[in-house]
Amino acid sequence: MTGYPSACARAYGRIELFSIGPDYLAVRKADPWSADPWEKLGAPGSLGIPPAVVSMRQENIEAFFHFGHRNTYNSLKATPWSGWYPFDCQSQWPIAVCSWGPNRMDLFKVGTGDGRALGHKWFENGVWSNGWENLGGQFGNGVAAASWAPGRIDVFGVGYGNRAIWHKWFDNGSWSNGWEDMQGITNDAPSVASWGPGRLDLFHTGLDRAVYHKWFAGGWSGWENMGGIAWSGTATAAPGPGRLALFHRGRENTIWVRKFGF
Template sequence: MENESYSQLEVAPSERISHPPPQSLQPDRGGRFQEATTDKQALIFDPSPEKQALIFNHGSSDPIALPAKEPESTAYRTELPTWRDRTESIRGWKRNRKRWMIAGIVALVAIAALAGGLGGGLTSKHSKSKPSATSTPSPTMSGTAAALESYAFPTAVSWGYPHLEVFALNSSIFPEWKYRTSSGQSSGTTGWQPATDGTGAFESIGGQTSPHELAVAALARNGTNVNVFVSGEALNLDTKHHDTSMVWGPSDILWTNLAGILTSPPTAASWGADRMDVFVINTGDSLSQLVWTSDDGWSDWVFGVSGPVYFNSYAPTVVSWAENRYDIFLVGGPDQALYHRYWDGSNWEPSTTDYENLGGFCTSRPVAASRKAGSLDILVRGGDAGLWHMSFSQDQPTPEQWSNWTQISGNQTVQAEPEAVRWDANNLHVFAWGSDGTLLHKTFHAGNSSWTPEIGFDVLGQDLSGPPKAVNDGQSIHVFAYLKDGQLGHKTWDAASTQWSPQGSFELLGAV
């Protein structure tokens, strides 16, 4: 299978994930935004285990709470209420809202049943946006499976072989890191730093994340820079970066505070070497955005206008197939449907406040990938706990550009969000966490719209405690996952041999 060079994979329009200009305000001619919020500043983090935290036990995937103790230092605080106060307020408000929403949904289901039953399941409903979708019925995607609580997962980035970095949250939700800048083959080692053997398998990068944080959001830009983002302990957005020196700025333990009040983990992305964007769900359950450019630095937060529905607090899903083109996907709170909007270079579609309803019944955060310009693939866990796929192609006539939802997992059920990574314009690798703890994999071949294997999955490993995440370094695909024994596992698919290694097991990168 012939692959494009990594430089094309990393920055080609079909690979870049990018984000829109603000929803409620448009930038001026200089690309700047109005309404300054608060000064950005580097903050000193106190990593003391006495701070309140939510511990993720990778062995069982069940979160357990540490005994609460008020932090003694105020260096990390802002003038906003403490993260605990805000979190409890948000959770209480959402619990009340969910109660009346559930009552409303039950009533609507009863009315629908009296009117003729629910028939063949959910259909895709679309507004007058471009691209527009077919509205023919899709197979049933509803069922008895409830929306799952999100699980922690690792994050990996690469700016080209052999460079590879992986980020993890330890049991006290402190972010950690390891990397390799050579294959290690010539020296007889794996090339990972810190070395996997010994007690210090990962290096701390400072700070403590918020209780709802699941992973470090990371970007590899222009072959020289890596930027990372987390929801900080005070529910603000924190960031840090390094270049080819592998030295972190503002320092090894400091982060830069970009303010905000986050109710979801951040999604960070870039449509080019000189631009970065961060998307979050804010306290109003709407989309908010922060923009960085090499000329102007960071903009101020622009808080989006709430649409016709509120959204679940999954991190937003964003993908791009060209500069100034990006597609955003969110899961609706009332109906669990998939909602979509996109920026076409000059306008929001379907409007600045509306979203396109793509139907379905999503019980996980969706993932999206673009194999080439004009194509999108969406994967999500459905109401039957199976894995579902929907695609978009500009090559099709307008009424048929969006496909129907298709179940691709057979009898196998999955947990949490899946993963998808592009290999080339015609091939997409898909991963999932099986309900039996297995690492599941299959490949989509766009040329003839087929899957390998045709039914079900290949099983690549056992004993996962969280969903897998993958990255393409131009020569191989790497997949990472937390394991039940507390280790971080790693597997590699080599394009030349088309084989996974190690066979039937994982390279163990150390305990987290």
């Protein structure tokens, strides 16, 4: 692979993995992994910016790939795969998308002309919200988001300059005040997944290139060193209660996976 990985679960035990292939085209592979070649999705992507993928309901995928230098994204709906459609995000950093239920997804980006604040846009019942909601902060290197229940979102961004990970959440119809400092230092976008209500698993690549893990279950743990040598940000998916799959691109440009609960 020449690009970073991204992953989502579209059904119980079913993981979809996306990246950018050696010919710079968007590619996809599904678990259980086969010996078949990666499926080419017919659109170019940017090497340093991972796609953002989400499933709003079983057997559905929405994928957003950064396209060239224009800071625009193309969206792709599955399955079966549709064509590519322009989606103007105006961001030079990785975006994040999550879903709290059927026909609802929430998209997050780091702004380009508003002091690197986090922008939020949502899709519900076939309609996108008007414009971008400004969530404040000052970020670089991308964001990650997950939902553990209807009406709940947790979003994480990498601070611009200090490279720490910051956390904000949406619950009971409103956003938390300010941003929570999660510690951790990274040069890459983090990743996060939820396997059930009240549970979050957060990952990032450290400056030593090892992968670090922190989880929430009634309170936050410290950071756990998972080892590995990651040459990219991480990707994670939770295809069922107590299950996690963690991906990163190794220094030899192949994708590595580690699983929990399988």
